[in-house]
Amino acid sequence: MSSTEQGTSSAAPAEPTTAPESAAAPEVPESFYYVHGKDKVVHKVSAGALQHSALIHGMISNLGYTEEQAKANPFPFENIDGDILQMVVDWCNQHKGKPTPPEDTNLPKQKEKLFDLVLAVNYLEIKELLTYCCKQVAMMVKGKSPEEIREIWMIPTDAEDEAAEKEAKKRAGKEAAGETAAAAGDAK
Amino acid sequence: MPIPLLSFPSDLLRDLFKECDPFDLYKLSQCSKRTRKSIMTNTSTNNWKIRGNDKKIFVLCEKSRYCFIKTTMPNAYEYAKQYPFFDLCMEPVKGMFIQYPNGGFPELFVHLLDTLRIRTVNELISPNETAPSCSFERYLELMRSVIERNLDVERLYCNTKGDECAIATFMELSNQINVTKAFHCDQPFPPGFQHHFTRFPEQIFLRDSHWFQLDQLISCSCTHIELEESTLSNQDIDLLLRKWKKNEALPNLQSLGISTKNVDNKSSILGMIPPINGNGNPRRYIRVENADKEVIDPVQVTKDDGTVGWLKVELGIRPIIKLLIVNSSSSVREIIRRSPIFESDTEEESEDEEGASDAS
Numbered sequence: 001m002s003s004t005e006q007g008t009s010s011a012a013p014a015e016p017t018t019a020p021e022s023a024a025a026p027e028v029p030e031s032f033y034y035v036h037g038k039d040k041v042v043h044k045v046s047a048g049a050l051q052h053s054a055l056i057h058g059m060i061s062n063l064g065y066t067e068e069q070a071k072a073n074p075f076p077f078e079n080i081d082g083d084i085l086q087m088v089v090d091w092c093n094q095h096k097g098k099p100t101p102p103e104d105t106n107l108p109k110q111k112e113k114l115f116d117l118v119l120a121v122n123y124l125e126i127k128e129l130l131t132y133c134c135k136q137v138a139m140m141v142k143g144k145s146p147e148e149i150r151e152i153w154m155i156p157t158d159a160e161d162e163a164a165e166k167e168a169k170k171r172a173g174k175e176a177a178g179e180t181a182a183a184a185g186d187a188k
Numbered sequence: 189m190p191i192p193l194l195s196f197p198s199d200l201l202r203d204l205f206k207e208c209d210p211f212d213l214y215k216l217s218q219c220s221k222r223t224r225k226s227i228m229t230n231t232s233t234n235n236w237k238i239r240g241n242d243k244k245i246f247v248l249c250e251k252s253r254y255c256f257i258k259t260t261m262p263n264a265y266e267y268a269k270q271y272p273f274f275d276l277c278m279e280p281v282k283g284m285f286i287q288y289p290n291g292g293f294p295e296l297f298v299h300l301l302d303t304l305r306i307r308t309v310n311e312l313i314s315p316n317e318t319a320p321s322c323s324f325e326r327y328l329e330l331m332r333s334v335i336e337r338n339l340d341v342e343r344l345y346c347n348t349k350g351d352e353c354a355i356a357t358f359m360e361l362s363n364q365i366n367v368t369k370a371f372h373c374d375q376p377f378p379p380g381f382q383h384h385f386t387r388f389p390e391q392i393f394l395r396d397s398h399w400f401q402l403d404q405l406i407s408c409s410c411t412h413i414e415l416e417e418s419t420l421s422n423q424d425i426d427l428l429l430r431k432w433k434k435n436e437a438l439p440n441l442q443s444l445g446i447s448t449k450n451v452d453n454k455s456s457i458l459g460m461i462p463p464i465n466g467n468g469n470p471r472r473y474i475r476v477e478n479a480d481k482e483v484i485d486p487v488q489v490t491k492d493d494g495t496v497g498w499l500k501v502e503l504g505i506r507p508i509i510k511l512l513i514v515n516s517s518s519s520v521r522e523i524i525r526r527s528p529i530f531e532s533d534t535e536e537e538s539e540d541e542e543g544a545s546d547a548s
Contacts, residue, residue, distance in 0.1 A: 115191040122200045130203055137191060138207035146218040153193035155219045 031067060033060060034074035035089065039082030042074050049092040054125035080120045084113060088120055091129055099128075194226060201230040210236070210247040210254040210304055211284050217303045224303055231305050237342070238300060239311035242293045242322065245300060248310055252280050256296070259285040293322050294330045301337065309334060309341040312365075314348040314358070324354050331361045340366050344389075347374035352381075359383045391479075402428060406437040412479050413441070418448035422455040422462070425509055429458050429499070433491045443481040444511040451507040458489060464501040474498045474512050483510045 033050055036042045050056045056075060065073065077085060118133045141149045149155065156164065196204065205213065205227060213231070217224040237248040245256040289295045300306065312334065314327050322330070327348075334341060344367045346358055355375050362371065363386045370391040377383075381399045388409045394400055397415035402424045405413070420428075425446070431437035438444070453462050466472060466487045475482040486498035489511075496514045501507065 118191075118196070118200065122197065122203070130200075131207075134200075134204045134207045137204055138212060140191070141212055141215070144215070146215045149215055150219045152190055153216075153219075154190045155193060155223055158220050158222075161220060161222050 031070070033065070033070045035077060035085065036074050037077050037080040037082040037085035041082045041086075043085065043089045045089050045092060046096060049089070049096040051097075052092045052095060052126045052128065053088075054127070056124065077120075077124075079123065081116055084116045084120045087113070087117060088124060088126065088129070092126070095128075194222065198230055201226060202232065205231045209252075209282075210249065210300070211282070213304055214256070214284075214286075214300065217299070227303055228305065233305045233307050235308070236304060236306050237308045237310040238297065238304075238306050239309065239313075240293065240297060241313065242288075242315075245293070245297060246310070247300065247304065247306070252282055255281055255283040256300070257283050257285045258288050258293075260287065261285065292326070294326050294333075297330060298333050301333070301339070307339055309339055311343045311345065312341050313345040324348050324358075328354065328357055328361060331358070331365065335361065335364045338366075340368050342369040343367070343372065344370070345372045345374075347372075352378045356381075363387075406431055408438060409440050411440045411442045412481065413438075413443070414445045416447045418446050419450055420446060420448045421450040422452065422457055425451065425501075426455070426457045429489070429511070432497075433458075433489070435491065435493060441511070442513045443476055443479055444509070445481075446509040447506050448509070449506060451501065451503070451509065453503060457501060457509075458499070460487070460501075462501040462507070463503045464499060466500075472498070474514075476512055481512055483512050486510065486512070 031047045032044050033047060033056070034042050034044055035050075035056070047060065050060065059075060063069075080088075114133065114136060118130070118137060121130045121133055140152050144152065150157070193201075193204075208216070213227055217227055235250065239246050239248070240256070243258050247254040247256070286296075289299070301309075312331065315322055315324060344362055344365060346355075346362075348354075355377065358375075360383075363383075366387070367389040369389050370393070371389050372391075372393045374395045376396045377399055379398075383399060385404060385408075390410060391412040391414075392408070392410045393414040394416065396417045398417055398419045400415060400418065402420060405415075405420070405428060428437055432441065451457075451462060455461075457464065464487055465485045467485060471485050473482065473484050474486060483498055483500050486500040489497045489499045491497065498512045498514070500510045502510075
């Protein structure tokens with residue numbers, strides 16, 4: 001599991017602590033990169049672990065950073081909560097250099113975080129983790145009635161959808177009228 | 189904690205729906221119109237198949253079968269018990285009781301076709317006394333829905349005693365459907381009925397085939413053909429088989445069975461006067477294992493390209509012509525016996541059985 005340290009900015013991160021190495025030390029020194037989420041906490045992650053993320057892997061390949069440059073420029077993921085990014089980094093470290101089994105027991109179990117986790121994993125393009133997360137989300141509704149599913153997945157009824165649509169149209173109409181009035185005022 | 193599903197981006201919804209089974213997707217489609225639309229937009233076409241009747245609709249997936257069982261109980265519930273089918277199909281079956289919509293079986297069938305984006309109908313069976321799924325008119329509507337969606341139908345069955353007009357419509361519609369495996373029609377047709385198939389599935393069975401004449405049979409590309417109540421004569425069969433020998437007819441044939449009252453012992457078929465059989469010793473029992481076809485004591489006929497066929501013509505009240513072809517794609521067993529088949533179960537006969545040889 002990687003440890004983290006509070007950083008103050010993405011441009012000048014505090015010295016992060018190192019993620020624990022696997023039992024067998026690699027012969028070639030491994031390169032590390034740095035990522036942070038909304039909370040600016042910087043996570044040091046090995047290149048091997050980051051290979052799980054197609055997005056970050058692509059960024060690394062394009063940038064060709066040295067160790068120092070990578071340290072000075074952590075990848076910012078401002079749209080991902082810090083604790084979610086931590087989960088993702090942990091998972092990537094645990095699965096560094098090995099394929100994910102179909103039923104992965106090392107994955108985060110917190111249901112309350114699942115929604116944010118799914119979005120983050122989707123954004124970071126971590127295919128195997130995404131598949132597992134989607135399975136977890138799908139499992140939430142197994143054996144449930146449509147009414148229960150509607151609650152679990154926050155699905156509005158047709159009537160609610162229609163009301164929301166009407167409201168949106170009304171609002172759009174008002175905004176358009178406001179803009180027309182403002183434009184007329186400007187013309188005067 | 190609830191998850192706002194509909195705020196997921198499309199690519200994520202696609203991944204999520206991939207993890208859902210037909211029951212999940214069906215129930216989700218019942219949540220709201222927007223959810224159903226989302227499923228239809230974000231689900232790629234799959235290799236699921238569907239079949240059903242008024243009591244059950246099956247969605248056949250790669251590893252499981254999902255059975256939507258009709259109930260009048262207001263609360264549908266699911267049972268996870270898995271059991272093998274009586275038809276020896278060993279895939280697990282999962283069942284869910286649901287209330288059919290007001291439009292009954294056809295409405296639910298189409299709903300599932302569209303929601304689950306199914307492209308293949310496993311079986312489309314017309315309603316009859318034992319499977320009163322809907323009126324014949326509704327069944328024709330269902331056929332039209334299948335045509336509109338340009339779906340493949342593996343097996344199309346008609347065994348309804350419908351009126352002549354409805355049957356003519358059925359046949360007309362069947363020509364617009366891509367039937368891939370089997371067309372099976374138990375329906376009697378009126379005198380003078382005419383129909384020309386525009387394409388053929390692998391198998392065809394016509395209980396009343398008086399209208400299926402030689403020209404259609406010659407161009408028939410089916411592998412298995414069964415025609416009853418035919419009007420083909422010795423001359424027709426002779427011409428057909430001569431053309432078949434020269435590779436000018438029945439290009440894919442593996443088995444042919446024709447029941448016709450017009451075959452007699454007045455003229456020859458391939459130079460042989462009916463009845464045609466191999467009444468010698470040993471007796472032969474030829475069976476196409478994968479098609480469940482067999483012929484006992486046939487004579488061997490060989491095509492110009494060396495393909496071997498086994499022909500038998502029986503006379504009687506209803507003469508029968510049978511032809512089985514031995515080729516690389518058929519599994520044919522030739523059992524040579526020294527004693528008559530089916531006459532007794534003596535130990536001696538059982539020993540003969542062990543001498544069975546594989547001709548394939």
